[in-house]
Amino acid sequence: MNLPPASPDLPAASPPLEIHDLTVSYQKKPVLWGIDLAVPRGKLVGIVGPNGAGKSTLIKAVMGLLPLNSGWVKIFGEPYKKNLTRVGYVPQRESVDWDFPVSVMDVVLMGRYGHLGLIKRPGRRDRDIARDCLDKVKMLPYANRQIANLSGGQQQRVFLARALAQESDLYFMDEPFSGVDAATESAIIALLNELKDKGKTLLVVHHDLPTARNYFDMLLLLNMRVVAFGPTEEVFTYDLLQKTYGGRLTILSEVAEAVRLKS
Amino acid sequence: MDTKEHECGRAEARRCIRGHSYYYSEKLAPSAQNFGARASGPLCASDKAKWHGLGTAPGAISGPEARAPLKGGSAALGPFVVVLLVLLALFLPCSAEAAKIGEITDTTIREQVLRFLTFRDPAVRYAVAGSVLLGISCGLLGSFLVVRKMALVGDALSHAVLPGVALGFLWKITKDPVAIFIGATLAGLLGTIVVSLIQQTTRLKEDTALGMVLAAFFAVGICLVTMLQRLPTGNKSGIDKFLFGQAAAISAADVWLMAVITALTIAAIVVFYKEFLVTSFDAGFARSAGFPTRLIHYGLMLLLAFAVVIALQAVGVVLVSAMLITPAAAAYLLTDRMSRMLWLAAIFGMFAGVVGSFFSFLGNNLPTGPFMVLGATTVFGFAFLFGPRHGVVVRWWRHRSRARRVQRENTLKSIYHVLEDRAFKGEGVSLRELAERRRETVEEARAQVNELHRHGLATLHEEGNSIFVTPPGWQLACGIVRNHRLWELYLTRAAQIAPDHVHEDAEKIEHVLGDEVVRELEKRLDYATTDPHGRAIPGIADLRAAAEPARGPGSLAGFIRKP
Numbered sequence: 001m002n003l004p005p006a007s008p009d010l011p012a013a014s015p016p017l018e019i020h021d022l023t024v025s026y027q028k029k030p031v032l033w034g035i036d037l038a039v040p041r042g043k044l045v046g047i048v049g050p051n052g053a054g055k056s057t058l059i060k061a062v063m064g065l066l067p068l069n070s071g072w073v074k075i076f077g078e079p080y081k082k083n084l085t086r087v088g089y090v091p092q093r094e095s096v097d098w099d100f101p102v103s104v105m106d107v108v109l110m111g112r113y114g115h116l117g118l119i120k121r122p123g124r125r126d127r128d129i130a131r132d133c134l135d136k137v138k139m140l141p142y143a144n145r146q147i148a149n150l151s152g153g154q155q156q157r158v159f160l161a162r163a164l165a166q167e168s169d170l171y172f173m174d175e176p177f178s179g180v181d182a183a184t185e186s187a188i189i190a191l192l193n194e195l196k197d198k199g200k201t202l203l204v205v206h207h208d209l210p211t212a213r214n215y216f217d218m219l220l221l222l223n224m225r226v227v228a229f230g231p232t233e234e235v236f237t238y239d240l241l242q243k244t245y246g247g248r249l250t251i252l253s254e255v256a257e258a259v260r261l262k263s
Numbered sequence: 264m265d266t267k268e269h270e271c272g273r274a275e276a277r278r279c280i281r282g283h284s285y286y287y288s289e290k291l292a293p294s295a296q297n298f299g300a301r302a303s304g305p306l307c308a309s310d311k312a313k314w315h316g317l318g319t320a321p322g323a324i325s326g327p328e329a330r331a332p333l334k335g336g337s338a339a340l341g342p343f344v345v346v347l348l349v350l351l352a353l354f355l356p357c358s359a360e361a362a363k364i365g366e367i368t369d370t371t372i373r374e375q376v377l378r379f380l381t382f383r384d385p386a387v388r389y390a391v392a393g394s395v396l397l398g399i400s401c402g403l404l405g406s407f408l409v410v411r412k413m414a415l416v417g418d419a420l421s422h423a424v425l426p427g428v429a430l431g432f433l434w435k436i437t438k439d440p441v442a443i444f445i446g447a448t449l450a451g452l453l454g455t456i457v458v459s460l461i462q463q464t465t466r467l468k469e470d471t472a473l474g475m476v477l478a479a480f481f482a483v484g485i486c487l488v489t490m491l492q493r494l495p496t497g498n499k500s501g502i503d504k505f506l507f508g509q510a511a512a513i514s515a516a517d518v519w520l521m522a523v524i525t526a527l528t529i530a531a532i533v534v535f536y537k538e539f540l541v542t543s544f545d546a547g548f549a550r551s552a553g554f555p556t557r558l559i560h561y562g563l564m565l566l567l568a569f570a571v572v573i574a575l576q577a578v579g580v581v582l583v584s585a586m587l588i589t590p591a592a593a594a595y596l597l598t599d600r601m602s603r604m605l606w607l608a609a610i611f612g613m614f615a616g617v618v619g620s621f622f623s624f625l626g627n628n629l630p631t632g633p634f635m636v637l638g639a640t641t642v643f644g645f646a647f648l649f650g651p652r653h654g655v656v657v658r659w660w661r662h663r664s665r666a667r668r669v670q671r672e673n674t675l676k677s678i679y680h681v682l683e684d685r686a687f688k689g690e691g692v693s694l695r696e697l698a699e700r701r702r703e704t705v706e707e708a709r710a711q712v713n714e715l716h717r718h719g720l721a722t723l724h725e726e727g728n729s730i731f732v733t734p735p736g737w738q739l740a741c742g743i744v745r746n747h748r749l750w751e752l753y754l755t756r757a758a759q760i761a762p763d764h765v766h767e768d769a770e771k772i773e774h775v776l777g778d779e780v781v782r783e784l785e786k787r788l789d790y791a792t793t794d795p796h797g798r799a800i801p802g803i804a805d806l807r808a809a810a811e812p813a814r815g816p817g818s819l820a821g822f823i824r825k826p
Binding site: 060063064065081084085087089091095096097100101102103106107110113114116117118119120121122146148162166172 | 410412534535536537538540541543544545547548549550551552553554595598599600601603604
């Protein structure tokens with residue numbers, strides 16, 4: 001791998017994300033159980049699994065948004081709190097109120113807040129960065145619009161621009177492709193690959209199996225436990241997918257379809 | 264700030280309040296129960312010291328505000344400074360002209376209005392200053408409640424403070440603002456803690472927990488208040504004013520406390536605007552970026568409890584939540600930026616506060632709370648009806664004018680069709696021709712043409728039976744027909760829709776196609792000249808003909824006339 005080091009001061013040995021024996025439960029019912037994971041740098045990783053497999057929960061638990069029952073998480077070899085600014089986050093689009101009285105620019109500027117810390121307000125440099133990020137997702141003409149009038153794809157681009165403005169090395173994205181048009185989907189995947197080429201690591205929750213095969217370098221097959229984690233071509237097999245999705249018939253036919261397309 | 268002077272002002276105020284309750288217990292003539300009566304005697308005697316102590320209070324607010332432009336940059340804080348100057352002005356004149364009790368018994372409305380507007384009366388000054396301050400803090404914090412969808416929390420909090428008010432009263436046995444403030448804040452916070460406890464330990468959802476806690480705390484409060492009123496000292500102590508609010512009961516010490524709390528609120532919002540914004544919009548993201556969302560939430564709740572408590576005396580427990588929500592809701596309708604919403608909500612809050620205390624004063628101290636809430640609701644009503652973007656009336660008006668424009672354009676199109684059928688020969692179109700074309704009566708057609716006439720698009724000649732289009736009218740007619748036919752052609756060519764399926768769609772789209780789209784359509788259709796039905800698409804030449812009808816193709820001169 002000929003990649004420029006993302007941060008030369010840290011030993012190359014510490015992976016962007018390392019999870020050990022992570023267990024998370026909602027009201028005593030485990031959602032994630034004994035997760036072990038070490039994600040190498042500069043990879044575009046898809047997290048796939050059936051509904052309720054704990055895909056979003058995994059992301060949230062890693063970022064400390066949910067209490068852990070056991071285990072630990074290390075970001076670049078350190079606890080999450082020490083590397084806050086090196087982690088970017090794209091939550092699910094539905095998690096916010098899109099009638100909120102803010103402009104597109106305001107939302108993207110929020111990506112800079114983590115770097116600013118408490119009290120300090122975004123300055124000109126932050127605005128310039130936010131504008132660049134909006135330009136990258138082709139939403140600059142919308143900078144001063146209120147977010148309420150955006151389409152699903154546009155909303156997703158705004159969230160992506162906000163994540164770009166975070167200028168992080170490790171990104172967590174929760175279903176960035178849900179409810180977006182085909183043009184936005186291909187624009188997003190191009191952008192993710194561009195980030196990857198800059199040595200960033202991306203973990204993306206994805207729910208569409210057939211496209212998952214083409215989009216990601218590595219796949220994490222998740223269903224409460226890690227079913228498999230590895231390069232897409234090794235992991236995307238009928239057996240493993242069946243193990244992930246269990247006996248759900250409709251999904252199974254989808255899996256069969258996806259695997260047949262592969263061969 | 265000179266603390267000694269300050270202390271002096273407070274002590275003075277307390278003495279006044281005692282004097283005041285004394286006065287009430289002695290003499291209960293309802294006609295005398297107005298601002299002036301309350302403020303007489305003890306207040307005037309110590310005017311000077313008091314103004315001095317109070318004059319510093321608004322000054323305390325100006326601190327964070329003066330800093331704000333340097334910090335935020337985006338939000339100009341000018342209007343707030345103006346408000347503060349007005350507040351200051353309320354306190355500066357030491358015209359100790361408080362009316363004697365005797366003079367007040369038979370006041371006319373006009374005199375009352377004058378007394379209110381001239382601020383002669385110290386009690387009026389307190390009431391107005393207090394209303395302005397509570398309006399600001401309630402408006403600002405209410406804005407965050409509204410965008411965080413926590414309006415019910417404000418309601419529950421305001422009801423939950425009542426037992427605290429009663430206990431604070433019991434503690435000092437007088438209406439000591441600080442004791443009441445502490446008691447009420449503690450009770451309010453206890454209420455919110457109980458709500459989250461119920462939420463976390465049971466399956467019940469927030470709204471249920473809020474509903475229960477609200478009622479339970481309020482019930483306890485009512486019991487305590489009733490008990491207090493039966494106490495020998497508590498009789499007519501003014502505790503009942505906390506239910507429906509009485510701006511006249513605001514004392515100098517109350518205003519001082521309100522000023523401090525409002526200053527604190529403004530300072531917190533100016534300093535932590537970014538944090539409040541991001542945690543309100545996207546709490547998950549804020550936490551992932553390292554912001555202490557829970558701490559910020561509790562900070563907001565604490566400020567909210569403060570705001571409720573200082574507003575309590577003027578607005579009353581029952582209605583104080585409306586002062587939080589209604590101004591903010593009106594502001595929400597009028598703008599789509601958080602900073603502007605905060606401004607508007609604060610201004611609406613102030614307006615409602617002043618209006619409320621004014622009407623309450625006019626009616627010889629009717630409860631202030633209902634009037635304030637009605638003031639705020641009036642503002643909301645205006646925002647609802649006349650808001651520039653989402654107002655109902657404005658939307659209706661916009662819809663109506665659009666419908667009329669479409670109607671005019673359709674009439675012009677019909678005139679064009681009539682002219683087209685006779686190959687643009689001859690003179691003006693007769694009303695009967697137009698009526699037949701449009702399947703209307705002649706009278707309806709006449710009304711339509713009159714409408715065109717009003718907009719300078721057509722004229723009626725020869726005993727009102729011959730319609731001539733004006734040059735702009737001709738241009739518009741050509742434009743609409745061109746839009747229609749271009750769209751039909753585009754649908755048949757690009758979307759492979761049969762020619763007999765495209766008319767209805769084009770009927771709608773012809774009125775909304777912009778110049779840019781039309782140019783793009785022309786380009787994509789290789790500047791076609793005939794539509795799918797074989798009729799000519801009006802082009803630039805036809806449009807130009809309108810400018811010089813006399814010199815254009817001979818036939819055009821016949822039916823185009825300048826008005």
